[in-house]
Structures are given as C-alpha cells and as structure tokens.
Amino acid sequence: MSDRSPASGGETPPRPSRASLRTAVVWDVLQDAIDRRAKAVGADALDVLDTGGGTGNFAVPLARLGHRVTVVDPSPNALFALERRAAEAGVAERVRGVQGDVHGLFDVVGREGFDVVLCHGVLEYVDDPAEGLRNTVDALRPGGALSLLAAGLGGAVLARALAGHFAEAHRALDDPDGRWGEGDPVPRRFTAEQLTELVSATGAEVSAVHGVRVFADLVPGVLVDTEPGALEALLRLEAAAAELAAFRSVATQLHVLAERQA
Template sequence: MSDATEKFDAAMSAWREWQEAPWGRLRYTIAEANLVRHFDEPADSPLRVLDLAGGDGGDALRLAARGHHVTIVDYTPAMLTTAAERADAAGLTDLIACVEADVNALPAEVADGEFDVVLCHSLLQYVDDVRHTLAASLAPLRSGGLFSAMAINRHSVPLTVAVREMDLAAAVAALDTDQARTQMFDSALTLRTAEEIARHLSDLGCQDLHHYGIRSVCDYITDDARKRDPAFYEDLERLELALTGRHPYMHTARLFQLVGRKLE
C-alpha cells in the first residue's frame, strides 16, 4: 500500500465528519444541482456515469438515487469499501460498481466504456500533470457526453486565509504561490484556477463550458456553529444555489466547477 493510500485510509473518520458538516453538504448539493441541469432529456432516462477518484461515493450515491448507473474509480480500498457499504445501505447496490484503479491507468473496460457522464471532482489539486489527467479523464467519455471537473479555487485561498485565519501576511504570500497542503489527508496540493482548467479542456476537445462556484459565501462566514442551525443552513443553501452560476461570485468561491461536452 502506498503512503498516499495509507493517508487517505487513515483519514476516513474525519472525512465522513466533513461530508456531514454544512460545508460538506453544500459541496455535494451544489455540484449535483449544477450537473443535472445539463443532463439530456428525457430526465428519467438512466445514464452511465463514471466517477473518477469518486472516493466513498458522495457524488455517486446522489446520482444513483436518481436512477443512473455509476462506476466509481478510486485507488484507496477503504474509500471503495465504504462506497459499497453506503450503496448497500441505500438499496443502490445494483446501480453502483466500484473499481480500484488509478485515473491515469484505467483498466480497458473503463477506459473504453463510452460513458454518458464523467466526473473528475476533487482530484486535480493532487496531480502534477493536470493536462495528462484531464486527457485520461475525457477518454472514457462518449462523443457529446457531459464532463464535470471540480477543484479548489486558487483565487479563494488569499481571501480564506485573511478572513478565517486573520493572517494578512500569509494572505499576501498566498497571492504568489500555487502550493498548499491539506491537513485532513496530509498531502501537498497544487492549486488551479477555472481559467487554467478551461483552457486545457478546450484544447482537449471539451466545448460549451459552464463555470460555477461552490461555497461562494459559506467559507467566508466565520461563525461555523451558526451554519449548523437548520433554518440558517436552509437560507445559506438557497443563497449558494442562487450565486453558483452568477458573475462575479464564482471567481472567488472556495471551489470551482466546470461542466462541458466532449466534441462530437
């Protein structure tokens, strides 16, 4: 087992707590809303979805609950085991398949799968050659299929450091670096911007790109306890959904999401 896999496996408990927190719930709710608005009609037609680096099924379970068939690819066994357990508990086992593999070395049955939808969420900040990873991610997508990429937004980091940590010197320093670190998984990150990823996707044959922001305001509200109040959370979610595709808020949101189609 690699060091990276051991780190991810050891962080499972903290990861599940994060997912269930208001900021984690917003991440999945908004990403799903942005994605499904681009699904082909009829809306009730089952799609074949590939969830790359899909972890414990946070995105996959939501799409399977809509009746779509989802294949989760991840290289961390503990994540896939949890994904299978969650699918079983939700009665979605028949709609979710788990494949242990690296995104840059997909097995033939996945690489040649001609999927209708491919997700590449929360992966790009962990790779060095982002263009290579994007090309590998697009390969299993059929012509005209839908692609969704999501990553930490580099533009958000100086603001997050200034507002949440009140460390203005560190915020200034963050303006001129694309390097960071995640405490939860104890891993180095390379921060990207939506503009950078959009250029790569356009070059690789992805068209009609739509730029969304995820957690446009949540991470700049320092009272985390207030976000756990159901009424406040309901208002926060409504605001986030209203802002996700609205200029200029997507440019400073904590995460960016790009949704487009592979050239036919």
Template sequence: MSETAEKFETAMSVWKQWQEAPWGRLRYAIAEANLLRHFGERAGEPLRVLDLAGGDGGDALSLAARGHHVTIADHAPAMLAAATERAAAAGLTDRIACVEADVNALPAGIARGEFDVVLCHNLLQYVDDVRRTLAASLAPLRPGGLFSVMAINRHSAPLTAAVREMDLAAATAALDTDQARTQMFDSALTLHTAEEITRHLSDLGCQDLCHYGIRSVCDYITDDARKHDPAFYDGLERLELALTARHPYMHTARLFQLTARKHLR
C-alpha cells in the same frame, strides 16, 4: 494496526464528519444541482456515470438514487469499501460498481466505456500533470457526453487566509503561490484556477463550457456554529444556488466546477 493504517482510519473519520457538516453538504448539493442543469431531456432516463477518484461515493450515491448507474474508480481500497457499504445501506448495490484504479491507468473496459457522464471532482489538486489527467478523464466519455471537473479555487486561498484565519501575511503570500496543504489527508496540494482548467479543456476539444462556483459565501462566514442551524443552513443553500453561476461570485468561491461537452467525432 500500523501507524499508516491508523492515520488513514483517523482521516476517514474526519472526512465523514466533514461530509456531514454544512460545508460538506453544500459541496455535494450545489455540485449535483449544477450537473442536473445539463441532463436536459435525458434527466429521466438511466445514464452511465463514471466517478473518477469517487472515494466513498459522496457524488455517486445521490446520482444512483436518481436511477443512474454509477461506476466509482478510485485507487484507495478503504474508500471503495466505504462506498460499497454505503451503497448496500441505501439499497443501491445494483446501481453502483466500484473499481480500484488510477485515473491515468484505467482498465480498458472503463477507458473505452462510452459513459454518458464523467465526474472528476477534487482530484486535480493532487496530480502532477493536470493536462494528462484531464485527457485520461475525457477518454471514457462518449462524444457529446457531459464532463464535470471540480477543484479548489486558487483565487480563494488569499481570502480564506485573511478572512477565516486572520493571517494577513499568509494571505499576501498566497497571492503568488499555487502550493497549499490539506491537514485532513496530510497532503501537498497544487491549486488551480477555473481559467487555467478552461484553457486545457478547450485545447482538448471540449465545447459548451460552463463555470460555477461552490461555496461562494459559506467559507467566508466565520460563525461556523450558526451554519448548523437548519433555518440558517436552508437560507445559505438557497443563496449558494443563486450565486453559483452569477458573475463575479464564482471567481472567488472556495471551489470551482466546470462542465463541458466532449467534442463530437
């Protein structure tokens, strides 16, 4: 195995552990709950969902289990292979399709797919041109369709450094930079705020924008071991659901999620 392949395999293993940890479970549970708020009368019918940079299917499998048809587009073959395996294990192969593609170079059939829902979760921090990526993400969505974008919240960076790492100098520095780094995938990140992305979405013609916070308190509780206790986790999830759309907590949550409707022609 090459050094690059071994590094990615290790990252995949860490990623799986992260997904199964309380903070990973919260990320998916709260995001799905916020999405379901906007399905409305169509919640009981199969929807066509496009999950951009959907990785190994963390969001897709849950939506497919609810009866929706999900296309995962991702540029990493190993992630798509993992998604395919997870779909097969869950008996959801007929509801999940995987396509190797970059969000800014989607195949014509997907780019003009007229999807009911498009997800763009945890992608923006990795791209150079946010406006271009958002425009490309909205292109496959039918008029009036639901768009959901999620990213690391820049406002949370100083708090994370101060509360979790007890590094006051790093917290002070984080106030004046949008740059960060992820150890899991050894990648540079550009952090954004919900206010910044909201302006882009409004300029691109989106309507009915809603702002949610994900992990509003979880990341600021330093006793990670306690979060594995089932009773404590249940209480934490209830609190996170209560805070997700409540001012001012969404502004300092570790992640922000924005939902919007694509403008009607």
C-alpha cells in the same frame, strides 16, 4: 438553476443539510446536465463514471436515481466503504468500484463508454492535470457531459487573509500552484481561466463555470445551525452567487461543466 429531477424519474437527491450544503450548487448543475443527456439519448438510465469518487458521495445518490455508476479510486478502503454504502442504500447492483486513477484510467475502464464523467477533487492531486483531464474526456461518449470540480485559488487566498495569515495569502497568490506554505494540504489550486483552458485543450466545449462554497466556508457554523431559515437562505445565496464572475473568483472550489464534441 433548475430543481427538476433527472429524466430517469427517480427521486431527487435530498435537500442539503449543513454537511451537504457545500455540494448543493454542483448537484443542481449536475442534475440539469444528466436530464439533458438522458433526453438526448432517449434513455432513463445513463452510464456514469466517477473518477476519484471515494466512498460514493455522488455515486450512491446517482445510483438511487437509477443510473449505472462506476467509481474509480486509488484507495481500497474508500472502495470498501463505497460497497457497504451502496448495499445499505439498496443500489449495490448499480454501483461498481474499481481501484485505479485517472493516469491509468483505461487499464480499468473503456474509452468512450460513459454518458457522464465526474472528475471531482482529482486534478489538485495528480502528477499531470492535463493528462488526467484528457483521459476523463476520452472516457466520454460523443455528446457526453464532464463535471469538473477543483480547488479555487481565490478562495484559499481570501480564507488565509481573513484568518490573519496575510503573508500566507500573499504567498498563495505568487505560488505557481497556489499553495500558501509547506503546511498547505492541497498540492495545487486553479483559477477559472486555468481550468477552462485545460478543458478546452482536450477538445471538450465548456458550457458553464460556477463558484462553489463562496460563503459556506466563511459563515460561522453556529449561525447556520441556530438561526431559523439560515441554512435555506445561505443555499439560495450560494446559488445566486455561483454564476457571477465577481464571486466565482473567490470561491473555495470551481465547477466546470463541459461537453465532449461529436
């Protein structure tokens, strides 16, 4: 994966801290996709839609790169925090928050209005993942890029097993939604095959699949915080393992990059 800045010439998002390490792989992939799209359309600033974007973990840094970002989220509290965060970052004029969700997406935004659409942490919670994903793809302009991030089944099974909850790990394997029990806070998890099938069913073309948080959730925080160079080494390890199917299958999250066909 490249460390290039997007074609906008803006600043690169800061290198991961302990808190942001979990999204480093996604950032690298997303930056490359934005770079390619900007060059393809000959524009420095792109129109980006962040569905379920909440308080702006991705939206605000993207706006700092010069892009125009619309965040659609059902939570008014999250949107209020987004507005404040964008103002503090000096990008309020490039960030717009609207209340809504992927099922009613076109009540608040137009079809084919965006160069890039982020659908991060959404499909786990919606009533109909297939419909929600179709809407996100329909919001793309032809040739636009979809960044899809969802909870991975394998990572949950591995985490429960390593915690000694073997029955729960087994239950997650057998459950149609990948849930390990009634106390599971995640309504639905996916395999890489399920996600790519959902994307392909919309007519979009999958270009890459990455495992996210393969090791980050398993390594003790004290080790990363106290060992010199551990954070950077873990980042490099995550990046190296992200594209390998053997590790992707046990990642906490799965990232799919796709393109809407013309």
